[in-house]
Amino acid sequence: MKNTPKLIMASALAAALASGTAMAQFDSGSNGSYGPMNITSNTTLQLPEDGVFHCTTITIASGATLKFSKNSANTPVYLLATGDVTFTGVNGIPSIDVSGFGGVGVAGGAGGPGGFDGGQGGAEPGDGAGPGGGAWGWTGDSGPWDNKPNELPYRGAAGYSNRPANTNQSVTGGAIYGNALLIPIIGGSGGGGGKTETLQYSWGGGGGGGAVVIASNTRIVFPTNGYSVVLANGGSGTQSGNSPAFGGGSGGAVRLVAPEIRGSIDIRISAANGQGPSGGGMGKIRIDAINRGALQLINNDGFSAQYASFGSNMVVFPPNFPILRIKQVGTEIISDTQIDPVFVLFPAGSTEAQTVRVIVKDFNTSVPLRAVVTPQNGSKQTFDFTVDNSAGGSSEGSVQVNIPAGVASRVDVWTR
Incomplete structure (x- = not known):
């Protein structure tokens, strides 16, 4: 795979940059059939089979977190609104979370919606899934499993925007993939499964972060007194805080599209549950708007904001999609x-x-x-x-x- 393929899975990139009049008449693609989505407390919604919520308005209340149960096709999440998308952050942080999960024992962690699963650990481990999946190998380089055979490489974390920065994963780390426009949008890949002398430490790889598109015909408003969070982190490929840079899932993808986007937002697309580039591939952030002068992108994890790109590509579903x-x-x-x-x-x-x-x-x-x-x-x-x-x-x-x-x-x- 080339370094930065414009990845197409069940769909393809066929978008052109919109201009003047077209942007002013932006259509998110919502038909309004879901009605208003009002999230007032921690909520998990079942993702429709096509992944699309056709809302009139979307409101995420202060302190509430919205998560999703994946559909059978494991599509990305599309939160589309004909009216405003509003995050209210007066007394707490409103958030959306499509992060991947860490491995549990020898089982690989599940990817978030639109992300890929981690590889299985154990006596016969497997590679992580996805175009940037990490390869299986020795669990890690510290702790009770550090007696690695010379001929066996360390297991790899997944790639996405970058390959894992840890030099021990030069062979097993996952590949770079995707495109800056996030059309089509795709989540993070899974980390490689681990092997040691005992099953106790032969852990599964972390799942890749999911993928979410938030789009409004009018505007997306984040808090100005406080901030909101969108999480699409990859899952950790380790347990008990040991060897955190091995077998992690790569971060996912977040795209915002609206004529106006304003307020303070912390978008996290980190590898391996916050480990950053050393733990695997960081994900991707894309923000498309006509007016984003009042938008503040916060960088609380110290990594994610540098993987954001900005523009005014005002389209969610390009016509004549291959x-x-x-x-x-x-x-x-x-x-x-x-x-x-x-x-x-x-x-x-x-x-x-x-x-x-x-x-x-x-x-x-x-x-x-x-x-x-x-x-x-x-x-x-x-x-x-x-x-x-x-x-x-x-x-x-x-x-x-x-x-x-x-x-x-x-x-x-x-x-x-």
């Missing part, structure tokens, strides 16, 4: 209505050589793709191929991959 989807893996036909991630489990004794077939639509060019097979145990494998869509419309292509028999594996196809 499409990429998996049609078939081996003998398994993938329904054209399926939006879930593709997992396969071929019986023991099956041939490892399998064919992945894909459909691409409306790219209008030759499309370089990468198929990625991430088994629950062991290392991921990548397979590059190209599909010619220069005539437009719909085209099909295929690539032969290796999928281990008897092991549950995730199959992804991304642009590169």
Whole structure:
């Protein structure tokens, strides 16, 4: 994968910068069917299958935190409003949290909505999921597990805006991916699973931070007396505060879009639950507005604000979005209505050589793709191929991959 691919998973980038009149008539994409969203206390909402809340207005009250239960497709969160989005911060901090989770024992931590899971730890650990997933390896370099075999590398934290800064992860750290516009928006990747001489310290990798778009036809207002918080941190790949820079999930992605954005906001997209670049890849922040002169971006964690970009790209869902989807893996036909991630489990004794077939639509060019097979145990494998869509419309292509028999594996196809 190139250093900064404009990643397309089930969708593609086809946006143009808006100008004058178009920006003044900005449409967030909300049809208002949800009505007003009023969050007055700590609340967890089930994410719709398409990830979109079509609100009239959105209000997050002082001291209230809004979280989400992921949908089956693990889409990003889209909080869209025809009217104002307001965070009120008089006596407490209003917040939205789409962070990933730390590993629990040998189990990898779950990614936030739109983020990817950490790799499994144990005797047969696995790589973290996602385009920047960290590779499995030795748990860490301090504590009761520091007797690492020379031939085994340390496990890697996930990448996103950057690769992990820790030099012990030069081989296993995850890759850089994504684009500054956050169209399409994608969350953080999972950290690699850990292995030691005992299962007690063979921890799973941290999950990647989630992804959220907050958009309003009118304005987004944060407190001026105090501040609000949007959290999309990656999960920690460690426990008990030991070796915090190993196996962490990368930070997620936060995008704000409205004609006017004002007030004080602390957006955190840190790796490994606040460890910063040493703990893995930082996420991405994008703020698009016509008027943001009264906006103050706070940098309380000391890392996140420097990964923000600003502009006036006033679009949430670009028209004529290209499409990429998996049609078939081996003998398994993938329904054209399926939006879930593709997992396969071929019986023991099956041939490892399998064919992945894909459909691409409306790219209008030759499309370089990468198929990625991430088994629950062991290392991921990548397979590059190209599909010619220069005539437009719909085209099909295929690539032969290796999928281990008897092991549950995730199959992804991304642009590169």
